[in-house]
Amino acid sequence: MEQVNIKINGMPFSVPAGSTILEAARYAGIEIPTLCYLKEINEIGACRICVVEVKGARSLVAACVYPVNEGMEVITNSKRVMESRRHTLELILSTHHRKCLSCVRSGKCELQKLCKDMGVEDETYYKGANNEYEIDDSAVHMYRDNNKCVLCRRCVAACNKWQDVGVINTLERGQSTHIGCAFEEDLGNVACVSCGQCIVVCPTGALAEKDQTQEVWDALADPTKHVVVQTAPSIRVTLGEAFDMPVGTEVTGKMVAALRRLGFDAVFDTDLGADLTIMEEANEFVERVKNGGALPMITSCSPGWINYCEHYYPEMIPHLSTCKSPQQMTGAIIKTWYAKKKGIDPKDIVVVSIMPCTAKKSEVGRPNQSAAGVPDVDIALTTRELARMIERAGLNFAILPDEEFDDPMAESTGASVIFGATGGVMEAALRTAAEWVTGTELKEVEFTDVRGTEGVKTATYDLNGLKVNVAVASGLTNAKKVLEAVKSGEADYQFIEIMACPGGCVNGGGQPIQPASVRNFVDLKGKRAAALYQADADKPVRKSHENPSIKKLYDEFLEKPGSHIAHETLHTSYTAKSRY
């Protein structure tokens, strides 16, 4: 890699040519503070927090966008630089509702940390008339409090560039500038897909999921309710981050122990629902291939993707698998099979799910998701909400022992664990579909072509003479590329996996908050996914159809994949919706 020689704070460094000053400083072990900068999608140099001095330049420059060149001399910590950053922060604070004591983001807030690092007081220096904004809590999954917004525009970039949704933008100008939907419409009235990517990139408490933890505390305190919890595949490799563990730490056993100590009557693994999804989805795929159903078939596990399809690509609805998501399948099985086994009226069961995803909050209210005549799932919490419950209960997460999930839904496979990473559902389905189509045992279960964090992956597999072209897309902008290729006839896929969030559920909108200083320089998606693939490799059973709990479930209740009872319990339908 070509290098250039520069000086930072008087010290000589050789750094990659083409770097920005921000990146070059990082190579040199110096972290320049940022606020609006988000690598690749929001490199706008607008907030002026990252300003530095460059010898020869008249004004301070924004380190996040200013490239280095040979011989450049940079000063990152002069009095002028520090004062400029402090004044900028004081101006931001002058319009900010400073409610750190009760703010959901306190302790993880980038603005709070900057003020602390720069020695900026809570009492603002700049005073004057301010805009007061009403909190927009119209959406089912999140709220917006513009009184805590710093106008960094990261949310706008995530919604437009990663997700191709673009329902939020900057409105008005000057002192009145704020973020919102066109014509000041409420978020709940536009075609937002509930993905939550805007929340995870927001540096402050301006955006947050709708907190439903009190509903769970209330259910747990109700002696008439049997409260069970299920945990999604990806949670086990992200929850630890909320307790300052390294990215990619697997905490399955501690998570189960924590949930039991919170008082849940049973702790189940959504991985069983993922294995069940594969049974039904692989069967559906084979049936469509044999009987001429709509191809390509597209996965349906990601509710953000389902929302996007219904709003923006309704013509593709016939291509969606009719399978409910693993969350909903697990809930359906709890309220039917498990309820019967335990002799409990499904009305008295409260199913709580811990999900990486804010769109799951919208999914629980979807029609045609009530196998037992009551909603399959009652409350969907994000990973962050679970972390808050653990903190509130005073559990010392780091020293909890490792415990096992409860029977009869304790066993899961490596196939189900990898659902949390982009390409995981495709790989899991191929492990089962390949054996069903060829009638022979797979010697190599790893379909590595569909692994990795690229936005679009394609591969072709030969299943005993049946050529299957597959595509995997994560992030809705990437999904759009694949869908347009299918619609134009440019691509001939038979099976497509789509996840709404870039990188899949490991990078879901409900996952622990990581500041931009981590997001911009650490491969979050890759590290979290690697932990899932390791968990898969460690599992004794790695194919969904070999899961003993799944075999028992079909023997006792569901009969066989695609049966009438399986359809009634585990499948659903979709509805075209307006994109405006």
Ligand code: SF4
């Ligand atoms: S957004 Fe940050 S600075 Fe503002 S109240 Fe919340 S924690 Fe405090």
Ligand code: SF4
């Ligand atoms: S939840 Fe997703 S679609 Fe909705 S505003 Fe945020 S980024 Fe956009």
Ligand code: SF4
């Ligand atoms: S809501 Fe958050 S991400 Fe969006 S502009 Fe405001 S502070 Fe930035």
